[in-house]
Amino acid sequence: MLLVVSPGLAAFKGGEPERWGGLIILGMWAVQSVGAFMLPSRYTVVDPVAFLCDLVGTIGFSIIAVNARRVWPLWAAALQLLSLSAHFARWADLAIPSIVYALMRDGPTFFAMVALLAGTVGHIVRMRRKGEDSAWQTWGTSSPASDR
Numbered sequence: 001m002l003l004v005v006s007p008g009l010a011a012f013k014g015g016e017p018e019r020w021g022g023l024i025i026l027g028m029w030a031v032q033s034v035g036a037f038m039l040p041s042r043y044t045v046v047d048p049v050a051f052l053c054d055l056v057g058t059i060g061f062s063i064i065a066v067n068a069r070r071v072w073p074l075w076a077a078a079l080q081l082l083s084l085s086a087h088f089a090r091w092a093d094l095a096i097p098s099i100v101y102a103l104m105r106d107g108p109t110f111f112a113m114v115a116l117l118a119g120t121v122g123h124i125v126r127m128r129r130k131g132e133d134s135a136w137q138t139w140g141t142s143s144p145a146s147d148r
Helices: 002-013 016-038 048-067 072-092 098-130
Strands: none
Touching (some): 072 098
């Protein structure tokens, strides 16, 4: 249900960073769905489809985190990095129980969707309270304090 609600609310009520976050979640779902037909998911060895999915999420949320004026993409990027590190842990030590690998691999992505949902709700609240919500950093422009 969270897979539908989080990107759906982001698409209809979120700002541009939230909409991009929703697209990343849907992209991860698409990679996982298409990849599952070619390589069924296994928890006893490193799952290359899940690795690719987590790589897409980590890179995507990291790009948003660097450029958006939001906190939630930092959370989502960090959570996806945790999920990505699960694959390296599995690769380094095959003695990790399958349930531990499954939780390390899939759990953080669930909370990344929660972060996206929280970010979308935060955007809605800011829009109602202030009437505006600046979405992106302006890295190329100077601030008034630096002009002195």
